[in-house]
Amino acid sequence: MNVAVIGIGRIGLPIAVALAARGHSVVGCDIDARRVEFVNQGRNPIPDEAGLADLLLRVVGEGRLRATTDTPAAVAGADVVAFCVAVDVDAEGRADLRPLLAACDAAAPALRPGSLCIFDTTLPVGTTRNVLVPRLAAGGRMPGRDLFVAFSPERLFMGRVLRDLTAYPKVVGGYDAESARRAVAFYRETLGVDIIELPSLEAAELSKLAEGVYRDLNIALANELAQVADRFGIDVMDVIRAANSQPYCHLHIPGTGVGGHCIPVYPRFLMQGEGPSRLAALGRRVNDEMPAYAVERLGATLGGLEGKRIVVLGLAFRPDVAVTAHTNALDLLRELRARGAKVWGHDPLLDREAIEALGFDPAPEPPRGYDAAVVHALHAAYRDLEWGKVAPLVFDARNALEPAVVTAAGAAYIGVGRPLRRP
Numbered sequence: 001m002n003v004a005v006i007g008i009g010r011i012g013l014p015i016a017v018a019l020a021a022r023g024h025s026v027v028g029c030d031i032d033a034r035r036v037e038f039v040n041q042g043r044n045p046i047p048d049e050a051g052l053a054d055l056l057l058r059v060v061g062e063g064r065l066r067a068t069t070d071t072p073a074a075v076a077g078a079d080v081v082a083f084c085v086a087v088d089v090d091a092e093g094r095a096d097l098r099p100l101l102a103a104c105d106a107a108a109p110a111l112r113p114g115s116l117c118i119f120d121t122t123l124p125v126g127t128t129r130n131v132l133v134p135r136l137a138a139g140g141r142m143p144g145r146d147l148f149v150a151f152s153p154e155r156l157f158m159g160r161v162l163r164d165l166t167a168y169p170k171v172v173g174g175y176d177a178e179s180a181r182r183a184v185a186f187y188r189e190t191l192g193v194d195i196i197e198l199p200s201l202e203a204a205e206l207s208k209l210a211e212g213v214y215r216d217l218n219i220a221l222a223n224e225l226a227q228v229a230d231r232f233g234i235d236v237m238d239v240i241r242a243a244n245s246q247p248y249c250h251l252h253i254p255g256t257g258v259g260g261h262c263i264p265v266y267p268r269f270l271m272q273g274e275g276p277s278r279l280a281a282l283g284r285r286v287n288d289e290m291p292a293y294a295v296e297r298l299g300a301t302l303g304g305l306e307g308k309r310i311v312v313l314g315l316a317f318r319p320d321v322a323v324t325a326h327t328n329a330l331d332l333l334r335e336l337r338a339r340g341a342k343v344w345g346h347d348p349l350l351d352r353e354a355i356e357a358l359g360f361d362p363a364p365e366p367p368r369g370y371d372a373a374v375v376h377a378l379h380a381a382y383r384d385l386e387w388g389k390v391a392p393l394v395f396d397a398r399n400a401l402e403p404a405v406v407t408a409a410g411a412a413y414i415g416v417g418r419p420l421r422r423p
Protein backbone atom coordinates (compact mmCIF):
# COMPACT_ATOMS: atom_id res chain seq x y z
CA MET A 1 0.00 0.00 0.00
CA ASN A 2 1.21 3.54 -0.75
CA VAL A 3 0.93 5.81 2.27
CA ALA A 4 1.69 9.50 2.75
CA VAL A 5 2.25 10.67 6.33
CA ILE A 6 1.94 14.45 6.61
CA GLY A 7 3.92 15.83 9.55
CA ILE A 8 6.89 13.61 10.43
CA GLY A 9 7.40 14.92 13.96
CA ARG A 10 7.54 13.03 17.26
CA ILE A 11 4.46 11.02 16.34
CA GLY A 12 4.33 11.04 12.53
CA LEU A 13 7.89 9.85 11.96
CA PRO A 14 7.67 6.70 14.12
CA ILE A 15 4.32 5.92 12.48
CA ALA A 16 5.83 6.35 9.00
CA VAL A 17 8.76 4.12 9.99
CA ALA A 18 6.49 1.47 11.52
CA LEU A 19 4.32 1.32 8.39
CA ALA A 20 7.38 1.09 6.15
CA ALA A 21 8.83 -1.66 8.34
CA ARG A 22 5.66 -3.66 7.73
CA GLY A 23 6.33 -3.57 4.00
CA HIS A 24 4.36 -0.53 2.85
CA SER A 25 5.70 2.18 0.63
CA VAL A 26 5.69 5.37 2.70
CA VAL A 27 6.44 9.01 1.97
CA GLY A 28 6.79 11.34 4.94
CA CYS A 29 5.93 14.99 4.21
CA ASP A 30 7.09 17.93 6.27
CA ILE A 31 7.61 21.66 5.85
CA ASP A 32 10.87 21.32 7.82
CA ALA A 33 13.42 20.83 5.02
CA ARG A 34 16.19 19.98 7.48
CA ARG A 35 14.18 17.17 8.99
CA VAL A 36 13.34 15.86 5.51
CA GLU A 37 17.02 15.86 4.55
CA PHE A 38 17.95 14.10 7.79
CA VAL A 39 15.40 11.36 7.25
CA ASN A 40 16.45 10.82 3.64
CA GLN A 41 20.00 10.29 4.90
CA GLY A 42 18.69 7.60 7.25
CA ARG A 43 19.49 9.79 10.27
CA ASN A 44 17.16 9.88 13.24
CA PRO A 45 16.09 13.38 14.33
CA ILE A 46 14.47 12.04 17.56
CA PRO A 47 17.32 10.32 19.47
CA ASP A 48 15.26 9.74 22.64
CA GLU A 49 12.65 7.66 20.77
CA ALA A 50 13.40 4.01 21.59
CA GLY A 51 14.23 1.76 18.63
CA LEU A 52 13.63 4.47 16.02
CA ALA A 53 17.23 4.99 14.84
CA ASP A 54 17.82 1.39 13.70
CA LEU A 55 14.44 0.93 12.09
CA LEU A 56 14.63 4.29 10.30
CA LEU A 57 18.05 3.47 8.88
CA ARG A 58 16.74 0.10 7.70
CA VAL A 59 13.56 1.27 5.96
CA VAL A 60 15.26 4.22 4.29
CA GLY A 61 18.05 1.89 3.13
CA GLU A 62 15.50 -0.54 1.73
CA GLY A 63 13.76 2.29 -0.16
CA ARG A 64 10.49 1.84 1.71
CA LEU A 65 10.52 5.26 3.37
CA ARG A 66 11.50 8.59 1.93
CA ALA A 67 10.73 12.13 2.99
CA THR A 68 9.77 15.21 1.03
CA THR A 69 8.64 18.81 1.39
CA ASP A 70 6.46 18.31 -1.70
CA THR A 71 3.22 17.23 -0.05
CA PRO A 72 1.06 17.37 -3.22
CA ALA A 73 3.42 15.03 -5.10
CA ALA A 74 3.44 12.56 -2.21
CA VAL A 75 -0.34 12.68 -1.82
CA ALA A 76 -0.85 12.17 -5.55
CA GLY A 77 0.82 8.78 -5.24
CA ALA A 78 -0.91 7.66 -2.03
CA ASP A 79 -3.87 5.38 -1.33
CA VAL A 80 -3.92 6.52 2.28
CA VAL A 81 -2.95 9.93 3.70
CA ALA A 82 -2.34 10.18 7.47
CA PHE A 83 -2.29 13.70 8.95
CA CYS A 84 0.04 13.94 11.98
CA VAL A 85 0.47 17.71 12.14
CA ALA A 86 0.29 19.01 15.70
CA VAL A 87 -2.56 21.19 16.97
CA ASP A 88 -1.71 23.34 19.97
CA VAL A 89 -3.66 26.08 21.75
CA ASP A 90 -3.15 29.76 21.02
CA ALA A 91 -2.73 32.54 23.62
CA GLU A 92 -6.51 32.57 24.22
CA GLY A 93 -6.57 28.81 24.81
CA ARG A 94 -8.30 28.03 21.51
CA ALA A 95 -7.18 25.24 19.18
CA ASP A 96 -4.73 26.62 16.66
CA LEU A 97 -5.64 24.70 13.53
CA ARG A 98 -3.53 26.75 11.12
CA PRO A 99 -0.73 24.19 10.52
CA LEU A 100 -3.24 21.39 10.04
CA LEU A 101 -5.37 23.48 7.69
CA ALA A 102 -2.26 24.33 5.66
CA ALA A 103 -1.52 20.60 5.38
CA CYS A 104 -5.12 19.93 4.24
CA ASP A 105 -4.92 22.69 1.66
CA ALA A 106 -1.67 21.30 0.28
CA ALA A 107 -3.08 17.78 0.06
CA ALA A 108 -6.63 18.46 -1.14
CA PRO A 109 -6.07 19.18 -4.85
CA ALA A 110 -3.71 16.22 -5.17
CA LEU A 111 -5.92 13.51 -3.61
CA ARG A 112 -6.48 10.48 -5.80
CA PRO A 113 -10.07 9.35 -6.42
CA GLY A 114 -11.03 6.94 -3.64
CA SER A 115 -8.22 7.87 -1.29
CA LEU A 116 -8.58 7.53 2.46
CA CYS A 117 -7.56 10.48 4.68
CA ILE A 118 -7.01 9.73 8.36
CA PHE A 119 -6.60 12.46 10.98
CA ASP A 120 -4.43 11.30 13.89
CA THR A 121 -4.09 14.65 15.64
CA THR A 122 -6.23 15.27 18.72
CA LEU A 123 -8.98 17.79 17.89
CA PRO A 124 -11.96 19.60 19.40
CA VAL A 125 -15.14 17.56 18.82
CA GLY A 126 -16.67 18.27 15.41
CA THR A 127 -13.49 19.61 13.81
CA THR A 128 -12.99 16.75 11.35
CA ARG A 129 -16.51 16.87 9.92
CA ASN A 130 -17.16 20.60 10.09
CA VAL A 131 -13.74 22.03 9.29
CA LEU A 132 -11.36 19.48 7.81
CA VAL A 133 -13.64 17.47 5.49
CA PRO A 134 -14.88 20.65 3.69
CA ARG A 135 -11.27 21.77 3.38
CA LEU A 136 -10.32 18.48 1.70
CA ALA A 137 -13.46 18.52 -0.46
CA ALA A 138 -12.47 21.96 -1.76
CA GLY A 139 -9.80 20.12 -3.75
CA GLY A 140 -12.54 18.56 -5.91
CA ARG A 141 -13.24 15.17 -4.31
CA MET A 142 -16.70 14.32 -2.97
CA PRO A 143 -16.72 12.92 0.61
CA GLY A 144 -18.47 9.56 0.74
CA ARG A 145 -18.14 9.07 -3.04
CA ASP A 146 -14.48 9.36 -4.03
CA LEU A 147 -13.00 10.63 -0.76
CA PHE A 148 -13.05 8.71 2.53
CA VAL A 149 -12.20 10.30 5.86
CA ALA A 150 -11.61 8.88 9.33
CA PHE A 151 -10.41 10.11 12.70
CA SER A 152 -8.14 7.80 14.66
CA PRO A 153 -6.34 9.38 17.62
CA GLU A 154 -2.79 8.43 18.53
CA ARG A 155 -2.55 6.99 22.05
CA LEU A 156 1.18 7.07 22.36
CA PHE A 157 3.76 7.92 24.97
CA MET A 158 6.75 9.84 23.70
CA GLY A 159 9.90 7.77 23.99
CA ARG A 160 8.11 4.46 23.40
CA VAL A 161 5.92 5.25 20.39
CA LEU A 162 6.97 2.21 18.36
CA ARG A 163 5.96 -0.10 21.18
CA ASP A 164 2.75 1.75 22.00
CA LEU A 165 1.53 1.67 18.39
CA THR A 166 0.46 -1.90 18.88
CA ALA A 167 0.05 -1.89 22.67
CA TYR A 168 -3.48 -0.48 22.82
CA PRO A 169 -6.51 -0.87 20.57
CA LYS A 170 -6.77 1.65 17.73
CA VAL A 171 -9.89 3.78 18.06
CA VAL A 172 -11.49 4.61 14.70
CA GLY A 173 -14.47 6.75 13.71
CA GLY A 174 -15.50 7.37 10.10
CA TYR A 175 -17.14 10.19 8.15
CA ASP A 176 -19.54 7.50 6.95
CA ALA A 177 -19.77 3.70 7.12
CA GLU A 178 -17.53 3.17 4.09
CA SER A 179 -14.86 5.52 5.47
CA ALA A 180 -14.88 3.63 8.78
CA ARG A 181 -14.71 0.26 6.98
CA ARG A 182 -11.68 1.37 4.97
CA ALA A 183 -9.87 2.85 7.98
CA VAL A 184 -10.46 -0.30 10.05
CA ALA A 185 -9.18 -2.44 7.16
CA PHE A 186 -6.12 -0.19 6.84
CA TYR A 187 -5.14 -0.54 10.51
CA ARG A 188 -5.86 -4.28 10.54
CA GLU A 189 -3.59 -4.76 7.56
CA THR A 190 -0.83 -2.35 8.53
CA LEU A 191 -0.57 -2.55 12.33
CA GLY A 192 -2.48 -5.73 13.02
CA VAL A 193 -3.87 -4.25 16.24
CA ASP A 194 -7.23 -4.64 17.96
CA ILE A 195 -9.64 -1.99 16.77
CA ILE A 196 -12.43 -0.18 18.56
CA GLU A 197 -14.72 1.15 15.88
CA LEU A 198 -16.88 4.01 17.10
CA PRO A 199 -20.03 5.08 15.24
CA SER A 200 -18.83 8.53 14.20
CA LEU A 201 -15.92 10.90 13.79
CA GLU A 202 -17.22 12.86 16.76
CA ALA A 203 -17.29 9.85 19.09
CA ALA A 204 -13.66 9.08 18.21
CA GLU A 205 -12.66 12.72 18.72
CA LEU A 206 -14.37 12.81 22.11
CA SER A 207 -12.81 9.51 23.20
CA LYS A 208 -9.34 11.01 22.93
CA LEU A 209 -10.35 14.16 24.80
CA ALA A 210 -11.92 11.93 27.46
CA GLU A 211 -8.57 10.19 28.06
CA GLY A 212 -6.77 13.51 28.39
CA VAL A 213 -9.29 15.28 30.60
CA TYR A 214 -9.60 12.22 32.83
CA ARG A 215 -5.89 12.37 33.54
CA ASP A 216 -5.87 16.14 34.02
CA LEU A 217 -8.75 15.98 36.49
CA ASN A 218 -7.29 12.99 38.27
CA ILE A 219 -4.04 14.90 38.75
CA ALA A 220 -6.01 17.94 39.92
CA LEU A 221 -7.71 15.79 42.55
CA ALA A 222 -4.34 14.37 43.62
CA ASN A 223 -3.04 17.94 43.86
CA GLU A 224 -5.91 18.98 46.12
CA LEU A 225 -5.34 15.92 48.31
CA ALA A 226 -1.66 16.89 48.48
CA GLN A 227 -2.64 20.30 49.82
CA VAL A 228 -4.80 18.67 52.50
CA ALA A 229 -1.90 16.36 53.36
CA ASP A 230 0.42 19.37 53.73
CA ARG A 231 -1.98 20.97 56.20
CA PHE A 232 -1.94 17.84 58.38
CA GLY A 233 1.73 16.92 57.94
CA ILE A 234 0.75 13.67 56.19
CA ASP A 235 2.66 12.12 53.27
CA VAL A 236 0.11 12.07 50.42
CA MET A 237 2.01 9.25 48.69
CA ASP A 238 1.22 6.94 51.64
CA VAL A 239 -2.41 7.97 51.35
CA ILE A 240 -2.55 7.34 47.59
CA ARG A 241 -0.85 3.96 47.93
CA ALA A 242 -3.43 2.94 50.51
CA ALA A 243 -6.41 4.30 48.54
CA ASN A 244 -5.28 2.68 45.28
CA SER A 245 -5.03 -0.72 46.91
CA GLN A 246 -8.63 -1.47 45.99
CA PRO A 247 -9.61 -1.74 42.32
CA TYR A 248 -11.94 1.28 42.04
CA CYS A 249 -9.41 3.93 42.92
CA HIS A 250 -6.70 5.04 40.45
CA LEU A 251 -5.35 8.26 41.89
CA HIS A 252 -2.47 9.75 39.93
CA ILE A 253 0.58 11.47 41.39
CA PRO A 254 0.52 15.08 42.59
CA GLY A 255 3.05 17.55 41.21
CA THR A 256 3.64 21.11 40.18
CA GLY A 257 1.14 21.06 37.34
CA VAL A 258 0.95 19.17 34.05
CA GLY A 259 3.17 19.69 31.01
CA GLY A 260 3.59 18.40 27.47
CA HIS A 261 1.64 18.63 24.21
CA CYS A 262 -1.30 16.60 25.43
CA ILE A 263 -2.71 16.64 28.96
CA PRO A 264 -2.70 20.42 29.54
CA VAL A 265 -3.98 21.08 26.01
CA TYR A 266 -6.90 18.69 25.47
CA PRO A 267 -9.11 19.91 28.33
CA ARG A 268 -9.00 23.30 26.60
CA PHE A 269 -10.47 21.67 23.50
CA LEU A 270 -13.45 20.76 25.67
CA MET A 271 -13.76 24.36 26.80
CA GLN A 272 -14.58 25.77 23.35
CA GLY A 273 -18.33 25.73 23.41
CA GLU A 274 -19.03 22.09 22.50
CA GLY A 275 -20.84 21.34 25.76
CA PRO A 276 -20.46 21.51 29.53
CA SER A 277 -16.85 22.13 30.50
CA ARG A 278 -16.98 23.20 34.16
CA LEU A 279 -14.85 20.29 35.35
CA ALA A 280 -12.32 20.59 32.53
CA ALA A 281 -11.88 24.27 33.37
CA LEU A 282 -11.66 23.60 37.11
CA GLY A 283 -9.03 20.90 36.65
CA ARG A 284 -6.95 23.24 34.55
CA ARG A 285 -7.22 25.96 37.19
CA VAL A 286 -6.19 23.66 40.04
CA ASN A 287 -3.21 22.31 38.09
CA ASP A 288 -2.16 25.73 36.82
CA GLU A 289 -2.05 27.01 40.41
CA MET A 290 0.33 24.29 41.59
CA PRO A 291 3.64 25.96 40.67
CA ALA A 292 2.76 29.00 42.82
CA TYR A 293 1.57 26.75 45.65
CA ALA A 294 4.76 24.67 45.55
CA VAL A 295 7.06 27.68 45.40
CA GLU A 296 5.26 29.27 48.38
CA ARG A 297 5.88 26.09 50.33
CA LEU A 298 9.52 25.99 49.32
CA GLY A 299 9.83 29.63 50.41
CA ALA A 300 8.21 28.87 53.77
CA THR A 301 10.69 26.01 54.31
CA LEU A 302 13.68 28.17 53.38
CA GLY A 303 12.54 31.21 55.38
CA GLY A 304 11.86 33.27 52.23
CA LEU A 305 13.20 33.17 48.70
CA GLU A 306 14.65 36.67 48.33
CA GLY A 307 18.23 36.26 47.09
CA LYS A 308 18.13 32.46 47.49
CA ARG A 309 20.09 30.47 44.89
CA ILE A 310 17.84 27.83 43.37
CA VAL A 311 18.61 25.29 40.66
CA VAL A 312 15.79 23.65 38.70
CA LEU A 313 16.85 20.17 37.58
CA GLY A 314 15.16 18.71 34.49
CA LEU A 315 13.54 21.37 32.33
CA ALA A 316 11.83 18.94 29.95
CA PHE A 317 8.14 18.40 30.61
CA ARG A 318 8.87 14.88 31.83
CA PRO A 319 11.86 12.60 32.44
CA ASP A 320 14.11 11.31 29.67
CA VAL A 321 12.61 13.12 26.67
CA ALA A 322 14.07 16.35 25.33
CA VAL A 323 10.65 17.97 24.94
CA THR A 324 9.79 21.27 26.61
CA ALA A 325 6.27 21.91 25.27
CA HIS A 326 4.17 23.51 28.04
CA THR A 327 6.82 22.51 30.59
CA ASN A 328 6.02 23.54 34.17
CA ALA A 329 9.70 24.33 34.64
CA LEU A 330 8.82 27.72 33.14
CA ASP A 331 6.04 28.26 35.66
CA LEU A 332 8.44 27.40 38.47
CA LEU A 333 10.97 29.88 37.06
CA ARG A 334 8.33 32.62 36.94
CA GLU A 335 7.13 31.97 40.49
CA LEU A 336 10.65 31.69 41.93
CA ARG A 337 11.80 34.92 40.28
CA ALA A 338 8.63 36.71 41.38
CA ARG A 339 9.71 36.03 44.98
CA GLY A 340 13.24 37.30 44.45
CA ALA A 341 15.10 33.99 43.99
CA LYS A 342 18.11 33.66 41.70
CA VAL A 343 17.38 30.73 39.43
CA TRP A 344 19.55 28.45 37.32
CA GLY A 345 18.33 25.70 35.00
CA HIS A 346 19.96 22.32 34.37
CA ASP A 347 19.03 19.59 31.91
CA PRO A 348 21.43 17.01 30.49
CA LEU A 349 19.12 16.48 27.50
CA LEU A 350 19.17 20.13 26.42
CA ASP A 351 22.09 22.19 25.13
CA ARG A 352 23.05 25.58 26.54
CA GLU A 353 21.14 27.49 23.85
CA ALA A 354 17.95 25.53 24.51
CA ILE A 355 18.24 26.22 28.26
CA GLU A 356 18.79 29.93 27.61
CA ALA A 357 15.91 30.00 25.14
CA LEU A 358 13.63 28.85 27.97
CA GLY A 359 14.78 31.90 29.98
CA PHE A 360 17.04 30.07 32.46
CA ASP A 361 20.64 30.82 33.29
CA PRO A 362 22.40 27.52 32.52
CA ALA A 363 23.73 25.91 35.70
CA PRO A 364 27.48 25.12 35.57
CA GLU A 365 28.43 21.43 35.64
CA PRO A 366 28.12 19.68 37.98
CA PRO A 367 25.26 21.41 39.82
CA ARG A 368 26.69 22.27 43.25
CA GLY A 369 26.23 24.59 46.18
CA TYR A 370 22.70 25.97 45.77
CA ASP A 371 20.34 26.86 48.61
CA ALA A 372 17.75 24.47 47.18
CA ALA A 373 17.32 22.14 44.20
CA VAL A 374 13.90 21.80 42.61
CA VAL A 375 13.67 18.44 40.83
CA HIS A 376 11.24 19.03 37.99
CA ALA A 377 12.02 16.11 35.62
CA LEU A 378 13.88 13.24 37.26
CA HIS A 379 16.01 12.19 34.29
CA ALA A 380 17.89 8.90 34.67
CA ALA A 381 21.09 10.97 34.90
CA TYR A 382 19.90 12.43 38.22
CA ARG A 383 19.23 9.17 39.98
CA ASP A 384 22.65 8.89 41.59
CA LEU A 385 23.26 12.56 42.36
CA GLU A 386 25.04 13.35 45.59
CA TRP A 387 22.14 15.46 46.76
CA GLY A 388 23.87 17.01 49.73
CA LYS A 389 26.46 18.53 47.39
CA VAL A 390 23.81 19.96 45.09
CA ALA A 391 21.88 21.71 47.88
CA PRO A 392 20.94 21.21 51.54
CA LEU A 393 17.24 21.06 50.53
CA VAL A 394 15.66 19.13 47.65
CA PHE A 395 12.13 20.00 46.53
CA ASP A 396 10.67 17.05 44.61
CA ALA A 397 8.25 18.78 42.23
CA ARG A 398 6.96 15.45 40.83
CA ASN A 399 7.13 13.23 43.90
CA ALA A 400 9.49 11.09 41.85
CA LEU A 401 12.22 10.58 44.44
CA GLU A 402 12.41 8.30 47.43
CA PRO A 403 12.79 10.68 50.39
CA ALA A 404 15.14 8.23 52.13
CA VAL A 405 17.51 8.27 49.13
CA VAL A 406 17.79 12.05 49.34
CA THR A 407 18.24 12.21 53.10
CA ALA A 408 20.80 9.39 52.96
CA ALA A 409 22.69 11.48 50.38
CA GLY A 410 22.88 14.38 52.83
CA ALA A 411 20.01 16.70 51.89
CA ALA A 412 16.62 17.49 53.41
CA TYR A 413 13.60 16.51 51.32
CA ILE A 414 10.13 17.92 50.69
CA GLY A 415 7.67 16.91 47.98
CA VAL A 416 4.20 17.97 46.86
CA GLY A 417 2.04 16.89 49.77
CA ARG A 418 5.06 15.31 51.44
CA PRO A 419 6.47 16.63 54.72
CA LEU A 420 9.99 17.83 55.37
CA ARG A 421 12.47 15.07 56.12
CA ARG A 422 15.91 15.92 57.39
CA PRO A 423 19.10 13.99 56.60
Ligand SMILES: NC(=O)c1ccc[n+]([C@@H]2O[C@H](COP(=O)([O-])OP(=O)(O)OC[C@H]3O[C@@H](n4cnc5c(N)ncnc54)[C@H](O)[C@@H]3O)[C@@H](O)[C@H]2O)c1
Pocket (backbone or CB within 6 Å): 006, 007, 008, 009, 010, 011, 012, 029, 030, 031, 032, 035, 071, 084, 085, 086, 087, 088, 099, 100, 102, 103, 120, 121, 122, 123, 154, 155, 156, 157, 158, 261, 262
Ligand atom coordinates in the same frame (compact mmCIF):
# COMPACT_ATOMS: atom_id res chain seq x y z
N1 LIG B 1 3.68 13.88 21.20
C1 LIG B 1 2.90 13.05 21.85
O1 LIG B 1 3.27 12.48 22.87
C2 LIG B 1 1.54 12.71 21.34
C3 LIG B 1 0.88 11.63 21.90
C4 LIG B 1 -0.36 11.28 21.40
C5 LIG B 1 -0.89 12.03 20.38
N2 LIG B 1 -0.22 13.09 19.84
C6 LIG B 1 -0.85 13.82 18.75
O2 LIG B 1 0.02 13.91 17.65
C7 LIG B 1 0.04 15.26 17.18
C8 LIG B 1 1.41 15.54 16.62
O3 LIG B 1 2.30 15.64 17.69
P1 LIG B 1 3.86 15.60 17.51
O4 LIG B 1 4.41 15.46 18.88
O5 LIG B 1 4.27 14.62 16.47
O6 LIG B 1 4.15 17.08 16.97
P2 LIG B 1 5.52 17.60 16.34
O7 LIG B 1 5.48 19.07 16.50
O8 LIG B 1 6.68 16.83 16.85
O9 LIG B 1 5.39 17.24 14.79
C9 LIG B 1 4.55 17.89 13.90
C10 LIG B 1 5.29 17.97 12.56
O10 LIG B 1 4.38 18.53 11.60
C11 LIG B 1 5.15 19.37 10.75
N3 LIG B 1 4.26 20.30 10.06
C12 LIG B 1 3.68 21.43 10.53
N4 LIG B 1 2.92 21.98 9.56
C13 LIG B 1 2.99 21.17 8.49
C14 LIG B 1 2.41 21.19 7.19
N5 LIG B 1 1.60 22.18 6.81
N6 LIG B 1 2.72 20.21 6.32
C15 LIG B 1 3.56 19.20 6.70
N7 LIG B 1 4.13 19.12 7.92
C16 LIG B 1 3.84 20.10 8.79
C17 LIG B 1 6.14 20.02 11.68
O11 LIG B 1 7.25 20.57 10.97
C18 LIG B 1 6.51 18.86 12.60
O12 LIG B 1 7.63 18.15 12.11
C19 LIG B 1 -0.31 16.11 18.41
O13 LIG B 1 -0.97 17.31 18.07
C20 LIG B 1 -1.22 15.20 19.16
O14 LIG B 1 -2.54 15.41 18.75
C21 LIG B 1 0.98 13.44 20.30
